[in-house]
Amino acid sequence: MERMVSESESIQNHFNGEETMRPNILLFGDSITQESFRSGGWGASLADAYSRKADVVLRGYGGYNTRWALFLLHHLFPLGLTKPPVATTIFFGANDAALAGGTSERQHVPVEEYKENLRKIVRHLKECSPTMLIVLITPPPIDEEGRMEYARETYGEKAMTLPERTNETTGVYAKGCVELARELGVRSINLWSKMQETDGWQKKYLRDGLHLTAEGNAVVFEEVVKVFKEAWLDASEMPYDFPHHSEIDGKNPEKAFQQKCL
């Protein structure tokens, strides 16, 4: 209960201060985050949903695993920041789960280290801001057949004879991610499980067996919004930074701006 109060106070402070009128929501992750501002992308949808209320800051690094993400941590989230993000999504694992011995071995990180790296990221963010809303997102499932097709189409017949990622292995990382979130008391989205609840998820949600279609992006968007709402970051309850145009009297516009701008 104590935590809820401090979270709610934190967001109030963000709305009252001038410098901090619009809180930042930061998206930290790999290519699935980096691509999230393409047409129909979950990041752009989030920016639209929080339009005039919060800024969505894109920090996606295609190809990165959690081991490499650690190098960026203090640069993206320096301690003592006057305006740390009010919320951060941490969305890694798709590359960590590349198979040791496979063609993407370079990106592989053992699951125990993956969990340890995520723990370091969460701890650092809590140190940056004890009230930050932190959401861990698991990697999406893998459509092994789709991944193979993509490799054949892109690199020819000899491209990939053995899978570089399997759905089962990625599932182990997803489980580890959710367990860690529970242990650390932060929220999580089990995208790996969620997507597999829908028939035909392989082609419906994944465009190359790994990256998301527009429909897959919509799932991430809906899940993130749901978790944000369940916490306290509900766009519909957040005030506009400046008056809605319908509140402005054409003959006496000063009035609408008095509280915030004069």
Added chain:
Amino acid sequence: MERMVSESESIQNHFNGEETMRPNILLFGDSITQESFRSGGWGASLADAYSRKADVVLRGYGGYNTRWALFLLHHLFPLGLTKPPVATTIFFGANDAALAGGTSERQHVPVEEYKENLRKIVRHLKECSPTMLIVLITPPPIDEEGRMEYARETYGEKAMTLPERTNETTGVYAKGCVELARELGVRSINLWSKMQETDGWQKKYLRDGLHLTAEGNAVVFEEVVKVFKEAWLDASEMPYDFPHHSEIDGKNPEKAFQQKCL
């Protein structure tokens, strides 16, 4: 020539400093800016194009005209900002050009005042940062028939019998905007003219006679990118904030991060 040098130095400073590693590109405007992060929107496309190189900051205020925008100016662009945007698009006029005496009269601003307000905005931005790349965008053309259809569909037969905006009047504002940009020595995009070069622009680019379709958004995106490139803000020439994953040695990742992160 002197101005070119200082602009280029400015962006270099943005890349060297840690705090200012990623420059901000700010989009200031009315609903056509506010909506620009919807699926296929020009703002989201810009954020994607400058991904890992610059942050696109959305400051769109649906329904606003330049008179009301002035109230926000010192709040959105306070003087003495340590990191002012390196580029700002100013995209107003669609509401200013609402007809006096029409149903949207409340939003109407006479064209001379529209120009004067734009002048104040540009002057203030130059005071914020003399090297800021400023791009004025004219309102898009009006499809009067499409606007009428939209009103009938939304509010019924009696909704709108006289046009609240005409293409001719909006054209006067577009002309004023371009003239002012020339006078002030800033860049401009004549969207009103550009869109009308294409047959069927009425339905192709406008979804309700005023706001943009995905194809209309693509035109704005292309024009903005073109002007940014012609100036100096070319994404393909800007460095990534952190190493591309292919530059990272799986066995010795420190090396790739040495220059920027250790």
